[in-house]
Amino acid sequence: MLNLKGMTADQRRVLEKVVWVDAARMSGAPCFRNTRVPVQSLIDFLEGGESIDEFLALYPFISREQATAVLDFANQQLIECASSLMSV
Numbered sequence: 001m002l003n004l005k006g007m008t009a010d011q012r013r014v015l016e017k018v019v020w021v022d023a024a025r026m027s028g029a030p031c032f033r034n035t036r037v038p039v040q041s042l043i044d045f046l047e048g049g050e051s052i053d054e055f056l057a058l059y060p061f062i063s064r065e066q067a068t069a070v071l072d073f074a075n076q077q078l079i080e081c082a083s084s085l086m087s088v
Contacts, residue, residue: 015073018066032062032070039070 007015020033029038037059045055052067 014069018069
């Protein structure tokens with residue numbers, strides 16, 4: 001189960017559509033919903049200089065919308081974290 005504490009209802013709805021966490025699957029790593037592909041794979045792929053298109057070609061059962069939603073969520077979390085540092 002995802003830890004959804006402190007998230008808005010909209011954030012929770014979007015994240016639950018694209019990510020799942022199951023302790024019995026992939027050691028509990030967050031994965032794209034209905035797959036065994038860890039979300040971290042997308043991040044690693046992009047950090048390695050590959051494109052989203054190349055990632056999606058390798059994992060055609062993951063939609064562009066799923067990948068974009070994960071990146072949007074990560075971006076939003078980073079912005080919120082950085083903003084909270086500015087107010088300290």
